[in-house]
Amino acid sequence: MKYTPHSQGEIEAMLQTIGLESLDQLFDDIPREILDQCRLPDRPGMTEPRLRAHLRELAGENLSADDAPCFLGGGCSDAFIPAAVGELLAREEFYTAYTPYQPELSQGILQSIFEYQTYICRLTGLDIANASLYDGGSALASACAIAAEGTKKKTILLPETVHPDYAQIVKTYASSGIMNVQTVPAKNGATDPDALTAALSDQVAAVVIPQPNYFGCLEPAAEMIAAVRQNSAALVIMQVDPVSLALLKSPGEYGADIAVGDAQPLGSPMSYGGPHVGFMAVTQKLMRKIPGRLIGETTDADGNRAFVLTLQAREQHIRREKANSNICSNEALNALAASIYLTVVGPVGFRQAAERSHRLALYAREQFELRGMPLLYNRPFFREFVVGSDTPEEWIEATIDLWHKRYTGEDEALNAKKITFPDTTGGIPVEGGVLLAFTEKRTPEEIDQLVDVMDDAREAIQ
Amino acid sequence: MKLLFEKDVPGSNAFRFPMDDLPPATENIPHDQLRSTPVDLPELSEVEAVRHFVELSHRAFGVDDGTYALGSCTMKYSPKVNQWAAQLPGFADIHPNCVQPGADHLMCELQEMLADLTGMDAFTLQPAAGAHGELTGMMIIHAYLRDQGQNDRKVVLIPDSAHGTNPASAVMAGFTVRVVKSGPDGLVDLDDLAAKCGPDVAGLMLTNPNTLGLFEKNILEISRLVHDCGGLLYYDGANLNAIVGVARPGDMGFDVVHVNLHKTFSTPHGGGGPGAGPVGVKEFLRPYLPYPTIRRGEDGQIVFDADEEKSIGKVKSFFGNFGVCLKAYAYIKSVGYEGLKNAAQLAVLNANYLRCRLSEYFDIPFNTLCKHEFVASNLRQAPSGVRTLDIAKRLIDFKYHPPTIYFPMIVHEAMMFEPTETESKSRLDALAEAMKQIAREAETTPELVQGAPHNTVIGRPDETKAARNPVLSYKKPAQ
Ligand SMILES: Cc1ncc(COP(=O)(O)O)c(C=O)c1O
Numbered sequence: 001m002k003y004t005p006h007s008q009g010e011i012e013a014m015l016q017t018i019g020l021e022s023l024d025q026l027f028d029d030i031p032r033e034i035l036d037q038c039r040l041p042d043r044p045g046m047t048e049p050r051l052r053a054h055l056r057e058l059a060g061e062n063l064s065a066d067d068a069p070c071f072l073g074g075g076c077s078d079a080f081i082p083a084a085v086g087e088l089l090a091r092e093e094f095y096t097a098y099t100p101y102q103p104e105l106s107q108g109i110l111q112s113i114f115e116y117q118t119y120i121c122r123l124t125g126l127d128i129a130n131a132s133l134y135d136g137g138s139a140l141a142s143a144c145a146i147a148a149e150g151t152k153k154k155t156i157l158l159p160e161t162v163h164p165d166y167a168q169i170v171k172t173y174a175s176s177g178i179m180n181v182q183t184v185p186a187k188n189g190a191t192d193p194d195a196l197t198a199a200l201s202d203q204v205a206a207v208v209i210p211q212p213n214y215f216g217c218l219e220p221a222a223e224m225i226a227a228v229r230q231n232s233a234a235l236v237i238m239q240v241d242p243v244s245l246a247l248l249k250s251p252g253e254y255g256a257d258i259a260v261g262d263a264q265p266l267g268s269p270m271s272y273g274g275p276h277v278g279f280m281a282v283t284q285k286l287m288r289k290i291p292g293r294l295i296g297e298t299t300d301a302d303g304n305r306a307f308v309l310t311l312q313a314r315e316q317h318i319r320r321e322k323a324n325s326n327i328c329s330n331e332a333l334n335a336l337a338a339s340i341y342l343t344v345v346g347p348v349g350f351r352q353a354a355e356r357s358h359r360l361a362l363y364a365r366e367q368f369e370l371r372g373m374p375l376l377y378n379r380p381f382f383r384e385f386v387v388g389s390d391t392p393e394e395w396i397e398a399t400i401d402l403w404h405k406r407y408t409g410e411d412e413a414l415n416a417k418k419i420t421f422p423d424t425t426g427g428i429p430v431e432g433g434v435l436l437a438f439t440e441k442r443t444p445e446e447i448d449q450l451v452d453v454m455d456d457a458r459e460a461i462q
Numbered sequence: 463m464k465l466l467f468e469k470d471v472p473g474s475n476a477f478r479f480p481m482d483d484l485p486p487a488t489e490n491i492p493h494d495q496l497r498s499t500p501v502d503l504p505e506l507s508e509v510e511a512v513r514h515f516v517e518l519s520h521r522a523f524g525v526d527d528g529t530y531a532l533g534s535c536t537m538k539y540s541p542k543v544n545q546w547a548a549q550l551p552g553f554a555d556i557h558p559n560c561v562q563p564g565a566d567h568l569m570c571e572l573q574e575m576l577a578d579l580t581g582m583d584a585f586t587l588q589p590a591a592g593a594h595g596e597l598t599g600m601m602i603i604h605a606y607l608r609d610q611g612q613n614d615r616k617v618v619l620i621p622d623s624a625h626g627t628n629p630a631s632a633v634m635a636g637f638t639v640r641v642v643k644s645g646p647d648g649l650v651d652l653d654d655l656a657a658k659c660g661p662d663v664a665g666l667m668l669t670n671p672n673t674l675g676l677f678e679k680n681i682l683e684i685s686r687l688v689h690d691c692g693g694l695l696y697y698d699g700a701n702l703n704a705i706v707g708v709a710r711p712g713d714m715g716f717d718v719v720h721v722n723l724h725k726t727f728s729t730p731h732g733g734g735g736p737g738a739g740p741v742g743v744k745e746f747l748r749p750y751l752p753y754p755t756i757r758r759g760e761d762g763q764i765v766f767d768a769d770e771e772k773s774i775g776k777v778k779s780f781f782g783n784f785g786v787c788l789k790a791y792a793y794i795k796s797v798g799y800e801g802l803k804n805a806a807q808l809a810v811l812n813a814n815y816l817r818c819r820l821s822e823y824f825d826i827p828f829n830t831l832c833k834h835e836f837v838a839s840n841l842r843q844a845p846s847g848v849r850t851l852d853i854a855k856r857l858i859d860f861k862y863h864p865p866t867i868y869f870p871m872i873v874h875e876a877m878m879f880e881p882t883e884t885e886s887k888s889r890l891d892a893l894a895e896a897m898k899q900i901a902r903e904a905e906t907t908p909e910l911v912q913g914a915p916h917n918t919v920i921g922r923p924d925e926t927k928a929a930r931n932p933v934l935s936y937k938k939p940a941q
Contacts, residue, residue, distance in 0.1 A: 059552025176636030273780025346475030
């Protein structure tokens with residue numbers, strides 16, 4: 001297949017206009033020895049029917065959330081996406097456009113991002129939100145970096161309970177020397193406030209509070225923030241699950257300075273972990289520190305409402321090495337997905353998504369406990385928790401095995417792609433147990449099945 | 463147009479999740495951890511929500527709407543089969559904590575293809591965009607130099623024509639920037655480069671072809687100068703579309719590259735993202751790649767490695783923007799390596815053709831053989847007071863997305879055109895005619911150009927007002 005529209009005659013006419021005889025001559029400015037070295041293996045193209053068959057085959061080897069109920073969370077959520085979201089995102093004007101550098105031609109994109117910014121402000125309870133960052137982890141790293149830059153201090157206090165990928169991304173960003181990461185130990189599944197107080201000093205730039213944390217537990221956020229305010233001038237960064245904000249106290253209500261997270265559960269498919277969308281919101285005071293694009297409202301000469309990219313003096317294309325971040329392309333289409341999602345589900349639906357998840361998780365805990373499988377941590381949670389086990393890997397493997405024997409044993413196709421480990425039905429192994437997630441897509445019946453299987457699997461490995 | 467927050471009709475949104483299958487609620491979350499007031503979301507019926515976003519889409523302009531010669535962004539047509547593929551449940555609805563053999567195979571093969579095409583030895587797909595790739599690449603260089611005991615190499619050389627992300631990324635990775643001048647031919651000034659190479663140099667970041675669309679033909683000499691002083695070479699792959707299948711950065715002496723899948727490899731730009739910026743390295747830098755790395759083992763099985771000792775760590779959760787990688791994979795598979803070369807040839811043909819056509823009416827500061835893009839300026843229109851901004855805005859009236867303007871900074875009043883290979887001759891002729899007409903208007907009726915655009919939903923917005931009194935979210939007017 002090819003996607004170039006030229007006829008041979010047109011190519012010749014164009015070459016003539018340029019004054020060249022062949023396409024090869026277009027590369028006469030490249031040294032011969034470089035051209036000669038470019039000998040590529042033979043890789044012919046494919047017709048669309050063949051390509052589609054091939055892609056379908058690859059897709060068929062994966063285990064999707066359509067094949068089996070997904071109890072995996074840990075930063076990627078099997079969330080329900082209303083049909084209208086996909087339909088609207090498929091409009092070419094949205095997905096084939098680029099950054100709205102020309103406002104007169106891009107009011108639709110600019111307004112959609114302005115609306116997204118408004119949504120993020122309302123969810124987080126903070127004043128200013130940007131147009132998006134790459135993902136939750138890089139958003140957290142960027143928040144830590146602007147805190148270090150803004151406070152002229154280096155230490156970032158990072159609880160042990162932060163998502164391990166997020167923690168690693170922060171550490172990677174810190175390797176440049178702009179910040180030092182100090183881990184704050186946890187006690188019973190959440191940050192130990194005494195340990196936090198002990199770690200605080202006037203060298204601390206920021207304290208991170210994951211809410212809920214990687215193990216699903218709610219952190220003692222109010223206590224932690226009080227400790228920060230009492231013992232330092234550090235900024236408070238809350239890393240939150242956007243869906244939880246339908247129920248939980250917002251970062252703004254807690255008095256946090258920065259909120260970050262990943263808005264994937266709001267309308268973006270899991271897609272094997274990306275593209276997702278990092279969000280960041282800050283207090284008015286930090287407006288000029290926030291990285292990435294910002295859309296602002298203004299007017300044209302006739303007084304019409306207009307939207308533009310604004311406060312660009314923070315950004316790389318103006319400030320170059322003095323910019324507060326290097327970000328250029330972001331995750332605009334996923335941000336739009338979040339906006340469409342929130343609009344379509346509305347205030348009642350959004351609250352229900354959170355409530356349904358939460359109540360399913362409560363139900364699951366009850367069922368696990370009735371069967372003698374207690375949670376590892378006895379703490380409030382939103383929709384994820386850890387069921388205790390000394391051998392989580394083995395338990396998960398046995399669970400998957402049993403699950404497939406029981407529920408997909410008849411299904412040849414599904415059995416063929418039965419995956420050994422890990423699997424959607426099994427949960428994520430963590431120290432001391434199995435991390436399970438319950439989104440609004442799950443049902444009590446699926447939870448009954450899971451609990452049954454995990455109970456039997458536990459016996460099988462004993 | 464109203465904001466959706468101004469279309470709030472309480473009671474009109476009927477979307478519901480099923481709740482009747484749930485057991486009664488129990489207490490778990492302490493009262494003081496709950497939100498005190500519900501999130502304030504607007505209520506729109508489904509039809510009104512849909513119409514709102516459709517109306518927004520009517521106020522946007524994509525590649526499918528027409529020629530989008532936005533320089534440096536490679537706004538080529540995105541094949542629809544890519545979109546089809548991304549929606550398959552076996553790609554869209556797969557969780558990253560579950561082994562997914564089809565997806566792993568795809569990532570592995572994409573890495574191998576990118577290695578073929580760039581002449582590098584190993585790739586990571588983790589970075590989410592070009593700038594993220596730059597940061598990753600510069601961190602790799604940072605970690606390597608530290609391992610070599612070369613902590614004093616703190617300076618990254620960057621040409622004055624470079625994209626803003628280059629210096630910003632170098633600084634984020636812990637370096638300082640030393641700017642290298644461009645010579646009168648628009649290429650890196652070799653004398654200036656030689657003078658700036660020294661024992662404190664960590665490396666050079668270079669875009670080739672550069673942001674003027676010119677191939678840095680002294681690249682082998684540049685590479686020798688930088689390597690001789692102990693530095694490494696970083697390739698900003700934003701402009702790879704000009705040479706893909708024809709020449710490879712790995713054969714020019716580059717040690718680290720990133721490629722923008724959303725440029726060269728046709729994945730759509732999404733109104734600003736998502737993209738993907740895979741990073742490739744030469745063998746000696748492989749251990750520093752972000753983990754997990756994915757490769758094919760001896761028996762053909764996919765192997766995930768986590769060399770946590772030398773690796774820079776992680777720059778993104780999971781494996782990167784898989785959904786974008788898969789579209790690039792589909793594109794490469796679809797056109798094949800010959801098709802990529804054909805695309806590069808026609809991208810360069812289109813740029814040179816348009817350059818020749820426009821040079822009759824516009825100043826082209828470096829009017830020689832270019833690669834996939836070229837830079838023009840308003841020099842010939844300036845006497846009548848017409849600026850590059852005016853020309854760009856007037857082009858909108860002719861239903862074109864304007865070129866990139868005021869970049870690169872080394873050209874006064876720059877207009878950077880990159881037509882890409884998916885524009886036909888007749889489209890380019892029509893664009894040239896529109897530009898010719900604008901050139902004529904600039905002489906006869908400059909106010910017409912200066913007042914443009916005339917046919918858009920808004921006139922030129924007041925950007926100063928936006929920055930001076932920032933309104934960054936909607937607030938309900940006080941009752
Ligand atoms: C020359 C050049 N380098 C780097 C970038 C940054 O790439 P991205 O927007 O994918 O981060 C761009 C983007 O326009 C570019 O044109």
